[in-house]
Amino acid sequence: MFDKNNLRGIDLLLLFLISALTFIGIVMIGSAHHWVLDQEHFYLDPLMKRQILGYVIGMFVILFILLLNYDALKLIIVPAYFGVLFLLVIVLFIGVGSEAEGDDVRRWIQLPAGFTIQPSEFAKIALILIMAWFLNIYQDRVNHILILLVLAGILGVPLFLIYKEPDLSTSIVVVSIGFFLLFNAKLKWRWIIPIVIVGVLVVFLVYRDAMSETPRILGKYQVLRIRAWQDPEAYQLEDAYQTIKSTAAIGSGGLTGVGLFQNSGTVPVATTDFIFCIIGEELGFIGAISVIGLQLLIFVRILFIGRQAKDLFGQLVCTGVAVSFIIQSAIHIGVCTGTLPNTGIPLPFVSYGMSSLISSMIGIGLVLKINAESKLDF
């Protein structure tokens, strides 16, 4: 199952890029958590420590994946999928919510020593794997209605469980992953176009309904968020509070930012859902663009690796990981800038959250593996 030869041909560039991003994240987390860089009495902020721990664990996981044989990798896909489904089910019963939202929302499973695990993060990886695998096998019949229905099922079950938590933002990411995987598996335009049209229509109708007098589709919180997004002034003390504070923070960063560790402390939930605001505030436009640039580089690099993959499976895994990563970033930045209604989503590699970091690194591990594999053949 393992072979140390598998360690050859690792794409160090990608490894470097994500490590850089993680490092930036750790520093920003410290800043957001009011950490002080005191040279005399040096200490590390607890959140930073955990993030570093997550990174180290992630690196071990990457190592593990790389050492695994390619074929062995494929063997664990189906068990992993069902394992994740199991976790998604039990989180609905014994899960806990965040401090802000309480136990109406159940996204985490409590582990000993105060750690938590977020099943939906790992669900994304499992989904990418199983859909890529499935599409690889049936790639010739990808346009067949039966195949599409099975795929809908494979995607739909975890999607439904995630939506029930409720975790709308992750659901959206999962849907996007599914869509782009199909898209890259060469699903014919005659399917793609209707799906896109229906998607746009649904979004439009939901938006209309939420803004109307009697919203019926979405839950109360989500309706409030959409309304607050459209009219921040009216909701300034409640639901638009976060958006107003976060956009103000970014805007006040100007071109070069207020300086590292100089953030005003007015951004709520700054270590997780709004960490891009800290970047925008402290590092300014230049810093923000740089980080975006870094992310786009990672994105493109992964897709490039995918292009060179030896089979459709490898290509689709890379596509899935890339899309998952970049869509999340886009949504996160969209929320921070007020471009999108408020929804809690972490910025991959940057936001505090061990589940998110580790699962992102699993994704990178897979990509690196696929890359190494493709190099072996030449």
Add this chain to the structure above:
Amino acid sequence: MKKFLSSIRSLFGDRPLWTVIVVGMAFVILIRNLYTMQILNTQEYEERIYEDQAEEYEVLGVRGNIYDCYGRELAVNVTSYSLYYKPDTVNPELNDTLLSLMDVLAQSGEELAIRDVLPIDYNANSGFFYTDRFANPNGTARLNFLAEIFGTKRADLTEEQKRTTAEQAYQQMRDETFSIDESLPLETVLRLEEVRYALFQYRWTPEEPVLIAENISDRTQAVVLEQSDKYKGFYVETVYSRTYPQGEIFAHIVGYTGHINEAELEAYAEKGYTETDRIGKTGLEASFEDTLRGKNGTVKVTYSGRTGERLSEQTISEATRGQDLILTIDADFQRECYNILYQHLKLLLLDKITGTSEDNNKAYSADDIVAALLLNGFFDTSLIQESTLPDARRYTEAFNQEADTALQTIVDTLIHSDTLIADYSDEMIDYFSLVISYLRENDYLSTDYRNDEERVYVRYVSGLTTAYEFLEYCYNGGYFKLEEFGLDPFSTAEEGLPVILQTTVEALRHNRQYEQMVFTNVLRKDLFNMRDFILLCYDLGFLSNEDGSREMFSNDEIDLLNLLRMKIRQDEITPGDINLDPSSGSMIVTDCDTGKVRAIVSYPSYDTNQFLNSYEYYEKVTSDRSSPMLFRALQETRAPGSTFKMCTSSAGLELGYIDLNTFVYDNYAYENVNSVAKPTCWSKISHGSVNVIGALEVSCNYFFYDVGYRLCDPAPDGSFNDNVGLEKLKYYALTLGLGTKTGIELPEAEPLISTQDAVRSAIGQGSHGYTVANINRYTNTIANGGDVCDLYLVDHIQNSDGTVTYRKDTTPVSKADVTEEHLDIIKEGMRLVNTETSKDDLEILDIMGMKTAGKTGTAEESYLHPEHAWYTGYTNFDDPEVSITIVIPYGNGSDKCLPIFKDLVEAYYMLEEPEMEEE
């Protein structure tokens, strides 16, 4: 070209490329927005970072006031400060903070508002003990408490924990639950435990503030505010509370306001009440809550984020000022009336304190009075137990012994004795009643046992069973809550009753009523000398020695009987304190034509100001067995006796059963009844032949029995159905405004028109029950010639600027279905009552030129007590002005009311308009 086209095509098909393009477009939008925010509009955002904090504040509304008819204050606002605490505050030094706070409060003579919460208590005599329902070791109350202090669930309590004694509970709370310093004195620790325990109860709603103290002084407030870090979590709220300048004179009418409780908060949620609001609880304060209430308003203040200065203020909702009530009553006259009633009650009582005890409360000995004062808490048994005086200790020792032996006697008697309850000694009856009330009050015994179909119960009511028979009946009928005693539902009475009784008597050992009974019995059995007891009362401060009475008594210059009489005459001991018949009374004075209330008095009463400010006083009033809080004038229904005869007369005259020429010969005992016993006239000497006027004048029962009989349309053989007559009496009671509520603005009891025994009902016995207000209203109807008016207290309601928003419409609500001619006949009878029969008492009025008319009434209710004394009358006969109705329950004879009527009429006519006081 083809190559170009095909390369376009392959571009189209390059799915990854499209993916990058879509993502790219999304980021273009995001970058554009960033550019706008960070480059173009950065200034704006910079300012926004420090932007406005908006906070909402409550602005207090002002409650409307209540005034008498001349504008004198009856209920007015006073600003006071209440101290609150937020239970979710984190304070590891909470005990120290509380100790300092209690000190601060003590320095200003203030008290904590938290009282009576702790399930355990301590006194020097009994040590630690569980209180009330916590006394039951198997009860859910006790187990829940233990679970709380041991930090576990009720189901997880160990056997050892379940057996925790009160002292152990005290220690557990001190050492574990609340970590209180051991070295503090016991009283202090106990007090701290109480406060901590009270706060602990709020753990499910930690954001809700807890009231710590009310009416705190400026000094206390300053201390708390200045040392806000020491008193973390404490804050002061300005509230408008009330003061009642006329105190007990208007206590029942005006009522009082208090803090809103959970149930009220739920019921009134839509009206915008918050947890710290005050709300009217009784009286007009409650029934006119909506009118009086000043709604709180909200103001939104915006502060600059950067500089912190106040930028703007926006009123979100206006605070309102409630409306004022102007009553129909003249406070001076009301005060006169109250005093007249009180003085007469006092005299009546003094008349009965003859020194010899007579059955059925007809006369009292000195010992009776002392026992009554003990039982009603005037001589406080807790203070006796806590005192260190040698005599007090001796007395307490005797009490301890007696208390313990009596408990065993009780259990023995209840289980083993063959004596019927009717033959029990007074002492045993009292104990037995106490056992039963304890079981009922704590829901251990359901009142469903009161089933008239069950023979055992019926016999029990007449005292014809043994205690055991009755208890067994309850046990087998499933009326006991067996789980509370740890008993199996399938256990037998033989197994279970001893358990229940043993648990009950143990709980009763520290029950206040039981203690009072035993202390009384100790005196009665001469286990402690009465003389020593009286001297002890002086030493404990129960009796005042300002009049030098202690020396007079110890020198034998005055005996106990006369000492007590002296104290009563001096108003040091009141009829309410003694609570022996007669200890209460009520009266009402209204305008005959309109029903406007001039005075309405209920004795005993209480001082609402003290009630709200002193916990000691509050406890005394709420545990006083003479029920000072009951508004008897409107809430106590009694059999009316002969005052009902005007109604019977109306029925007889209107329906043609009698007329002016109908004469009946008074034969003393009336035969035509459906009962075995024959009712008699009150006078053993026949009244001779009387018509309706004569019958009213002398109040001849026989005449009216006959009318009652005739109303039943008896058959030729003399048999009749009571209901026929009762229906007719009911009709006239209703049409005259007697059998319906008076419409007054306060809660009234529903009048009861008799449904039994037409013949006796005709003279006001049977099952009639009316308040003094009901009788008064129907007196008005008769006096004014047939207009039935509602009685009313509120003359008008006005805004703070004086605009009148409501004035009582005094149009009569209906016209009685009795002709004026017939009413005149009845009135003539009533006139003669005052000028002839009651000549001795009322002649003086006639001489002074006041022509009055009225009717006396003596109603029997229970053979264990004297009869009720009623009187209703009006003045002026030729042009009726006001009617006056008085009742003294168990007053023993209507003639007792006559002097009161006389004094009241005099007072009414001597009224002067007061000098208008400046507002």
